[in-house]
Amino acid sequence: MRGSQSNSGVSSVWSAAGIVASVVAILLAVTFGVAANPSGTSLPANPNFASGGTAQAGAAVEPTGETTEVEVTMTADMTYEPSVIEVPAGDELVVTLINEDDKNGHDLVIGDVESSRIQPGKSETVNFGVQSYSQEGYCSVAGHKQMGMTLDVVVTGGSSSAVDAGGHAGHAAPAAIPDVVDAEVSEVYPAKLEPLESTDEPVTHELTFTVTEVPLEVAPGLWQTRWTFNGSSMGPTLHGKVGDKFIITLVNDGTIGHSIDFHAGALAPDVPMRTIAPGESLVYEYTAERAGIWMYHCSTAPMSTHIASGMHGAVIIEPADIDPVDHEFVIVQSEVYLANEAHSPEEAEEVNADKIANGTPDRVVFNGIANQYDQERFEVKTGERVRFWVLDAGPNVPFAFHIVGGQFDTYWIEGAYHLRQGVSSSGATDGGSQVLSLLPAEGGFVELEFPEAGNYSVVNHIMSEAERGAHGYVHVTD
Template sequence: MVVAAWFTALVVVAVAHRWIPQSGWLLVHLLGIGAASNAILIWSGHFTDALLRRSATGARRPDTARLIAFNTGAVVLVAGMVGGWWPVVLVGGCVVAGVAGWHGITLLRRLRAALPSRFGHTVRYYIAAATMLPVGAGFGIAMANSGLPGELHERLVLGHAAVNVLGWVGLTVLGTLVTLWPTMLRTRMAQRVETAARRGLPALILALAVGVAGALAGIPLVTAAGTLGYLAAALYVLEPHLDEIRRKHPADFATLSVLAGIVWLLGSLIYLTVALATASTPLEAAAAAGSVTAALLAGFLVQVLLGALTYLIPVVIGGRAAVQGAMTELERGASWRLSVANAGLLVCVLPIPSLVRVLCSVLVLVAFASFLPLAVRAVLVARRMRGTASKPGRPEPVPARKRIRSAAAGLGIVVLGAAAGIAADPAAAGLSTVDASNVRASGYTTEVEVQIEGMRFVPDVLEVPVGDRLVVTLVNTGTDRHDLVLANGTRTARIGPGETATLDAGLVGGQMDGWCSVAGHRQMGMTLTVEPTGAGDDLEHTDHGSEAEAGSLTSSDVSRSLGADPAAGFVAHDPVAPAPAADHRITLAATDEQREVAPGITQRLWTFGGTAPGPVLRGRVGDVFEITLVNDGSIGHSIDFHAGSLSPDEPMRTIEPGESLVYRFTATRSGIWLYHCSTMPMSLHIANGMFGAVIIDPPDLVPVAREYVLVQSELYLGAEGGEADSDKITAEDPDLVVFNGYANQYDHRPLQARVGERVRIWVLAAGPNRGTSFHVVGGQFDTVFAEGDYRLRPDTGGSQTLGLFPAQGGFVELEFPEPGHYPFVSHSMVDAERGAHGIVEVRE
């Protein structure tokens, strides 16, 4: 029940993760510290008593006390992390570590007090594992202190993951399988299992020590060597179990789930060994470890945990009829659940479009979460059947044909989910159509290699004899993700730096244009031309992609929108400035979102955190911000925080869909600072919604009655429901200029104030191209703060505008003398007429 409670919390956070602070950390630790650690504490104690033939009489009270203390510490730890209270994290982490040490000492005493046992080496696995959690908890407590230097933090991340996953969990699982695996299969133990387990434990511990030492020292190659050693030792320990599998094939959910989990563990270790061996910095090593998080936690840990519980829950229930009824319930849909979970996970770890990953991850969650209602049903059925006479034995096995059909249905659901994601976003999957050519073939093939320099194809003119078949090898020698599309419809997939793709353009019969289809890259000059040779001037010129964005909204569309009211139920972007946060560990997901930007006008924005502008972050001088950027979008993105001063090489790098990075900076100077995507073309990424504000309070900032934040930006409208028009951006011809992402929204939902209240308005000019001259009609500013300095303080004069260039910010303060409606605008009046307009409604 304790494990089920933590697993239920895990499912709730997984469903609502976008709205829960620290959701990524919570998902990992609700599973690791919550569900898995409780299962280890409970069952390692139980198995120790059973293997040592020791009576559990008198041990229940101390075991229960440990369990209560552990869960209290775990809850305190989670609360401390979510609330950003490091002393609370320290207390909770110390309790968790202390209970794990207490558990290990208890097992050691039981081992020494017992008579020599054939399976004493399994208990030694548990004792060794129990020594790992205090070490891992110590690393975690240190990591929770946001004042750590960046590289030290990344080293601790890698060490923390290795000790907890491969030590605390991995050693427990490998030790338990010695006896539990043949028991689950209902076959005799293979001859070499015990010997391999006894000899493998020192090798596993030594390899883990090497890997952790390499992680802490910041030497990825040493970490890779430790990972390889652990993999080799694990294979040595597991290999004898193959004989048991040959004799009795896994056929139920429990055995198949555990087997799938072990396969995911070994596969993850192989990948991780290679990734660590090729990493050059601790940051890259930590990123490599992060890339196998889903495989290790969902693939290995969850499946081993669910498989073991499926077998063990009926054991706890007892009674032949009750056991049989419980097992029948827990086996429902076994093949379907296993097929969906593993096929969906496999899709999720591949380089796929973001929408496909989201759909498949939902299917995986459904497959795993279905265990909870089945477990409840199993307990209820067992209670009802307890004491009922029944023949001994297990439930009738499901026929193989039915299992195969069920597994195939699960696989089909995953395939349909992936297909739906691709259908919704075919460009992200690199799909295209190829036009047939009626040109007479020459029988020859022209092969050309095209490289990338900056934002140019080299060469950018390809001379090809008429009738030749053209084959282009695209070598991405640039620093961003690119593709090549030809006007006849042929294209390459999008490839990363250092990768190569081949395009078969078919027969060449006329001039053709080519370009990179990544948003904005064509406008930055990533074009080429296929020039046919050996024919006259009557050659056809094929260009299926005009330079202008087809279907872009017109000025008349914009005019109608600006004169209209939003739909009923419209909710304005919250302009209220947040209070400075105690914790600055934030996950920002880069996502593609359909958002209304003016009445009746919708655009497909790229956002930070689902909104444009992104969430306002606020702190004080000296605060450390740790931002985890997760790219859930369809193209590469990055992030640049003006509030920090640091080398941009690593934290501001572009990450591809499905990747993440950690950006850590210390706020050393006050002001309102821009953050934005810095992926090229930067103007397009900012114009399409990827910007936000960070407020760092001046040390002498006094409280006021009301505080608002207004971020001004431009919108260069593409087609309805489409993305920004790159040509309009290049021409600096915006359709709308807006505060907080929506034209004239505060005309319809005014800011509120009262007569005599002091109001502070923070203003940031996000651009990408235009600044602002912020003015409140009918008001006068007695305080003006811009770019880190006070230009005006009370009783020294007045100001009518706050003038800002693009990417500059500040605040103004004023009091309203009487009730009324006070418009605020950018006093570049054409911008006010484009939507940079709102109202402050002042009441008595």
């Protein structure tokens, strides 16, 4: 839907959606707080969120000393079978979980009890304890619950008022996660692009992309468990020219299924873009036929979650006659959706898939880390020619790339120059450009010279996104 909006309209649509979501969340909380739905067994019920007190009253149930044993299969369609478990009130619930999804790890959370992440073909028996009220169980792998991987635990014979009406209060829009005062990014992602070695011969690029799931810094002092290509805040930048061949070996060292989709090569996606299970690998081969700054990303569902977790990057295929410059930098914008306020790797949690679906990022970032180029600025000198390669990896937020105090004399987007060293595509010589406007997956480059020494802000000119971290500086010296 957002893709069809003009850029100027997007920011207002965005904030309007945010306001609507907040109002709806508040209304829900108020409605349920008053009505205290007496029987709705499909509602999530977490006593920790109880606001009306009804859940606590209903939760006190005599243990029967009996055990209800159930076998539940986890499927590749992101379902549990059966999807409803009936348990007499006071029984212990023991579930044998069998993962029949051949690509993904899954788990099951019921109340405070969580199974381990069960790998394809494996099973595990878990005691979820005495059941006193109906509640929803779900898979805690980021994005899976949102894809429908839930089941209902229906407690029979107990107090019918056991369902916690306050559960919805826990879904109200969370408070913004604040910046960490005086924190510095421990490892800044290098934005500098080295020039290609000059050869007219096609080059073969052979690389291994290893998928890992590791804690990384996403803003100064803030951490998140990221899903990565090769362990960094975004995947490596590949750089070549038309005619070059790329042979990428994808190795899945994660705990769930992953995949890769390179926009830089045209091919049938069926086989090379398939999801592979943990421990598996595949080889993805393509030849670059067209110039561009092409996105690549994990294409395993839900794709928004995999992209927002860090599984994206750029392939730069230079146009054949590109002009020489003194410096080249790469900026890939993406969004960060935090599940918690983690100030250390140990506290880090996976992405919050609800925030992705609601379009409420905590941070909007360049090369995977908010504000990192405020700390390590792009260093250039007056009069030097500088090229910025820019890509919007999304998954959701547009990118109005702008440099405060700068004007672009060269503007190339999605395969074509609109302006080259001050000459427009229609031959005019008096035009200039202020913003490179990109929707998710679009890319291009701009060039400019800086007229005098100073500090020039690099921003997403959708200013709320700049304020969320899509900001850096060019430091210009004489």
